[in-house]
């Protein structure tokens with residue numbers, strides 16, 4: 001997936017979402033594990049010694065057709081994660 005494809009997907013998702021919230025890194029407001037719906041990067045993870053779900057990096061919390069998704073705040077995060085994964 002190249003940068004334009006990532007941009008296109010993010011645009012489509014933003015256009016289709018009913019609401020979006022910006023969630024800060026370190027926030028404990030999301031109570032389930034979430035990955036970015038564009039690149040698959042883990043965004044919220046359960047931290048056992050903390051006994052809570054912690055947001056790992058700044059992200060959007062989106063509602064699309066009643067379903068909740070996470071998405072990296074910055075397109076560069078998606079791009080970096082995808083290019084890293086490709087090796």
Ligand SMILES: [Zn+2]
Pocket residue numbers: 036037038039040041071072077078079081
């Ligand atoms: Zn992403």
